[in-house]
Amino acid sequence: MKILLVQPKSSGFMGQISRSGKAGFARITLTTLAALAPPEHEVVIHDARLSEPDYENDWDLVGFTGMTCEIPHVYAMADRFRAAGKPVVIGGYHASALPEEARRHADIVVVGEAETLWPIILAECADGGPRQEIYRNENFIDMRAMAIPRRDLLDQDMYAVLNTLQATRGCPFDCEYCAVTKFFGRSFRSRPVAEVVDEIRRQPGRRWMFLDDNLIAKPDYAKELFEALIPLGITWGAQAAITMARDPELMDLYAAAGGRYAFIGFESISAGALASIRKRFNQPDRYREDVRQLHRRGITIMGSFIFGMDDDDLGVFRRTVEFVDATRIDIPLYNILTPLPGTALYAKMDAEGRIHDRNWAHYDICHSVIHPNRMTSAELQNGYYWAVRQTYRLPHILRRIVRPDPGWKGRLGASYTYRRKAFQYCPPPPDPQKYENS
Ligand code: B12
Ligand code: SF4
Structure with missing residues (x-):
């Protein structure tokens, strides 16, 4: 599958891009999801703080993460992708706290950590579509042999600390x-x-x-x-x-x-x-x-x-x-x-x-x-x-x-x-x- 993972933007003091296009330090949420995807999938990470994502591309799945302050931007982008016929998955802190709300803007919502669920979701999506609307991670993952974030998918010059x-x-x-x-x-x-x-x-x-x-x-x-x-x-x-x-x-x-x-x-x-x-x-x-x-x-x-x-x-x-x-x-x-x-x-x-x-x-x-x-x-x-x-x-x-x-x-x-x-x-x-x- 061709998967797009999107970093949203927010207002506020922290997490902004400077005038020269620099961000502070890189979050490892989307790079970790990319690392968890089996190699047969192509994964692209897009930072929507810099530019609009490509709504027209032939994505098989579009994934969003989001803190609470970022979630309105996530929902706006998710609605546009779904209107263009692309399936959307939302995870992260806000969606985990309010999965029913996130569900109104997504085909799939993931509650909790992704390490065990994400490979299952991708396999189901590649094989006829997801079996559930809300996936919940019931047990905390074991922190051995963790996926190493795919930092190579980020713009290497964009972050003060990559x-x-x-x-x-x-x-x-x-x-x-x-x-x-x-x-x-x-x-x-x-x-x-x-x-x-x-x-x-x-x-x-x-x-x-x-x-x-x-x-x-x-x-x-x-x-x-x-x-x-x-x-x-x-x-x-x-x-x-x-x-x-x-x-x-x-x-x-x-x-x-x-x-x-x-x-x-x-x-x-x-x-x-x-x-x-x-x-x-x-x-x-x-x-x-x-x-x-x-x-x-x-x-x-x-x-x-x-x-x-x-x-x-x-x-x-x-x-x-x-x-x-x-x-x-x-x-x-x-x-x-x-x-x-x-x-x-x-x-x-x-x-x-x-x-x-x-x-x-x-x-x-x-x-x-x-x-x-x-x-x-x-x-x-x-x-x-x-x-x-x-x-x-x-x-x-x-x-x-x-x-x-x-x-x-x-x-x-x-x-x-x-x-x-x-x-x-x-x-x-x-x-x-x-x-x-x-
Ligand atoms: C790095 C970080 C930042 C950086 C962000 C840099 C950037 N590029 O945006 C900075 C310092 C700027 C920042 C700022 C803020 N942050 Co901050 N930040 C973090 C921090 C420390 C790490 C995030 C991270 O990479 N985690 C590691 C990854 C692997 O974990 P994860 O994001 O949880 O992802 C896992 C799951 O959640 C799930 N998942 C997440 N998304 C998705 C999506 C899909 C599709 C799927 C399937 C699964 C999934 O799978 C992942 C793997 O298990 C977290 C705390 C934490 N430990 O996570 C707080 C945290 C995310 N921040 C928080 C907050 C509140 C803020 C601020 C609003 C306030 C502040 N003063 O800190 C600002 C606002 C930023 C803004 N955008 O305007 C809260 C969010 C709570 C919420 N409900 O919104 C957290 C949880 C801290 C806390 N103590 O509560 N932050
Ligand atoms: S519960 Fe822990 S991480 Fe959260 S504010 Fe208190 S000391 Fe910090």
């Missing part, structure tokens, strides 16, 4: 807003370390990015992995919980293995707010020392914060901006609390009648779609804009990133990228003094 991979899936924690635990349960699975090392060795290039949800969730596994990465001489980044900063051996190995930066979900500087989202393992009174420990080892911190939790009042924006500057969190990333379908947060907010906007395009973590507890939805939106713009003003950037340890060029470059986006995507709020003085 070499992305996963060593683990899932997370043992259970934060209320997180889509990962709904999708993977609270399971945490890992690949054999030797197989991860082998994947890296076989691919040219020394810059890597782990797409794991929390690479250090099981410290013993992470330490074994980091030790095995040391001889490879690569540099990389990963998402990691702040619990890492309480384990000196783990941090030492992270840095020695080439871990140059870490995406860390601080989420809030209020213990009450953290309790409200079931993230009690984050301890704000330790954050300063946690950051210091990571910086001492040369690890650049991309620190994520969420606005709009039940404990947050109008002062949360100013307090957070002051905190990231004082703590010198290198690249702060702000999100608006968003009830993604399928999460515990969605169920709670829905039951309380607090979701006012169900346009999925707005579920990009940059739009307020809820009624917060201690401010209005408009105040949440404008406070977010104020905080992003304030954080990426030049004096604030310099206050955070200038320190004696090496790596300042990387910190400056990344800060400038976010500064450009901050001023592009976040308009000045009409009432800045409200946030400055609260």
